[in-house]
Amino acid sequence: MTDDDESRRTTVLRASRLEAFSDGVFAIAITLLVLEISVPEGSEEDLLAAVLDQWPSYLAYVISFATVGAIWLAHSVVTEYLHHVDRWFVRINLLLLLLVSFLPFPTRLLAESVDSSEAASVATTVYGLTLLGAGLVLSALWRHAVRSHLVHEETADAELEVLTGKLTPGLAGYLGMIVLGLFFPLVAVFGYLLIAVFYLVPFRPLRGRT
Amino acid sequence: MTDDDESRRTTVLRASRLEAFSDGVFAIAITLLVLEISVPEGSEEDLLAAVLDQWPSYLAYVISFATVGAIWLAHSVVTEYLHHVDRWFVRINLLLLLLVSFLPFPTRLLAESVDSSEAASVATTVYGLTLLGAGLVLSALWRHAVRSHLVHEETADAELEVLTGKLTPGLAGYLGMIVLGLFFPLVAVFGYLLIAVFYLVPFRPLRGRT
């Protein structure tokens, strides 16, 4: 039922509206993560121990925050290249937002199960699958943009390939961690932290303004 | 008490402010949906079964996410046509946002009742009425924009009629599902999913840039 009319409009659809909506969803998903950390009940006597005892919650918060931050950063680099968006780009983007919005649930699951050996492998698997899904959709979003000529025409092919290449290694990392997490959940958890940090920290020394 | 003065101002009211506020509400409503999915209590022994057992929550999450996504998409197509907004457009828009913001409640209701035969028909009815209401208001918003000459003057009448026509079939679908849901709640639930997908998936093959 989507026809020429919408096609034209969606093409014209300012990327700004899509960015505003996406930024909103990213910002809310990243901020809702804190609701997962609950104040320990009946712990007035030794609040310090109770607060420290909640380390899995803080760890899960930091990992999910870093991951959503990395996805937001990659998303803003992708849209930076865009000349316009088409109807498919809008839909793939919605799918990405669905997975990002879902993340607070596996985060809570992880925080509550990481210190229980049986449940932990289930929780880390669910967590890893969500991250892998988000990574795959983000990669698909970018590949679609390049394939459908949504990027600015003057962009060099080499430049496009660099970004394509950069979105891939994380996927392998997530896949590896999912398998590893079945046997060593805690190792996988720190693996997810490493992947997020890997995406976030610029390795080359700062060269000032270019 | 709204007089000439406000009329002039509201007319001048940048659509951008209305869009920013609406995008915010859409983004938050769509992201709050995840709070409806709770971590199964006392399920550390068999977390996998407990997580899988929650399929109604995931289903409700996906349906509501797709529906809000479709309404956001339609909303952004509508505002794309606008030359300016008037005082009534702003108010009808607030009514649409009221219904969209309300959606997390029927979503939770649905997720918790879908596997109980008696409660399920009540929950799907409440859910369907909310979607029908949102669809009606969205349609009213567009009809008002066309009737009050808020759209760009150069837009062809045929183009306007296409969008008018496209906003209608979903209403019939929602109405049918509400009736069906009284007897077969689960069928209606999948019906709501189908309607959202119907709005979201562009059927014609991708033709690249137009």
Place this chain on the structure above:
Amino acid sequence: MTDDDESRRTTVLRASRLEAFSDGVFAIAITLLVLEISVPEGSEEDLLAAVLDQWPSYLAYVISFATVGAIWLAHSVVTEYLHHVDRWFVRINLLLLLLVSFLPFPTRLLAESVDSSEAASVATTVYGLTLLGAGLVLSALWRHAVRSHLVHEETADAELEVLTGKLTPGLAGYLGMIVLGLFFPLVAVFGYLLIAVFYLVPFRPLRGRT
């Protein structure tokens, strides 16, 4: 410690940044209201009765939604007149946002107490005081903008007075309802609904484009 430097900067502060932040807070406060409506527990047998029994929650949701919507609308009319913002405008605006953000709490209080005669008068008073506070600060925001020449210079004095006058009657209404609510809480609740509707519905017939 706020000195010339910040004064100059704050003066230059694009109203757009203030609007974006305010729109975000308004959008979130209005959407969080739905969290106040909880799914009735242990009501699978007669979900319909349980859902209908929650009418105070729906009423409180609608009143608070309409009120925040009206404040947002008034706020966007105010900022529409602005030429620039100064350091005081930013701070008064933060105070307005503090009261708007606080509203979900008295809303929940109202929803849970409206059918209990003793608690209801307390809840409606807290609710009314919050609305009165928001109305006073909104009025102060506008008066400050006019007095400090933040509005566009070409705006006619008569036009400014009209908006000043329009922001006042609601305050008297809130004051009256607070007193009335001490004795007849339910009457005050509907009074708050009326005031919000009064602000929202444009009374004069629609004259199309001006």
Place this chain on the structure above:
Amino acid sequence: MTDDDESRRTTVLRASRLEAFSDGVFAIAITLLVLEISVPEGSEEDLLAAVLDQWPSYLAYVISFATVGAIWLAHSVVTEYLHHVDRWFVRINLLLLLLVSFLPFPTRLLAESVDSSEAASVATTVYGLTLLGAGLVLSALWRHAVRSHLVHEETADAELEVLTGKLTPGLAGYLGMIVLGLFFPLVAVFGYLLIAVFYLVPFRPLRGRT
């Protein structure tokens, strides 16, 4: 893996996207604070006493609101000076948002523990450390912007130093309050309120338009 390509892009990255995302996170964090205030259970008999009894919640709400408001204000002054953002600015900014998003947790901790002498010192310490962290990162963000020539070139050095100086005293204040809070938690709580007010209230008399 962040290479020249991203460097160029991130440099070009419109500050507007970073501002929109940051505004979203600030707006959500500031609005989520209200969720910390719960309706007193089983208090229908004497709701007034129950509502008044919750003063620590209101106090914590106001302090955290004022603090996030002050950080937002400082953040918008900082970005006002920016000519462009680089890859490090984006990452330091994410770290700031992580701490701001985290604030609802220590706020709840504070609200629930402030009237219990043992737990209070733990809660105020956690609260103070979060504020100190946010202040340090905000200061680092600004120092990086100046050092890496991200600010507009025409800005006078003296002007930059003023802002640098203004971001420092609060840090000493937080440090002092953290130490004080170990022995007199309630004094520290009011100290945090004072620091936020100190940042928020412009001391010099209003001189109208400059």
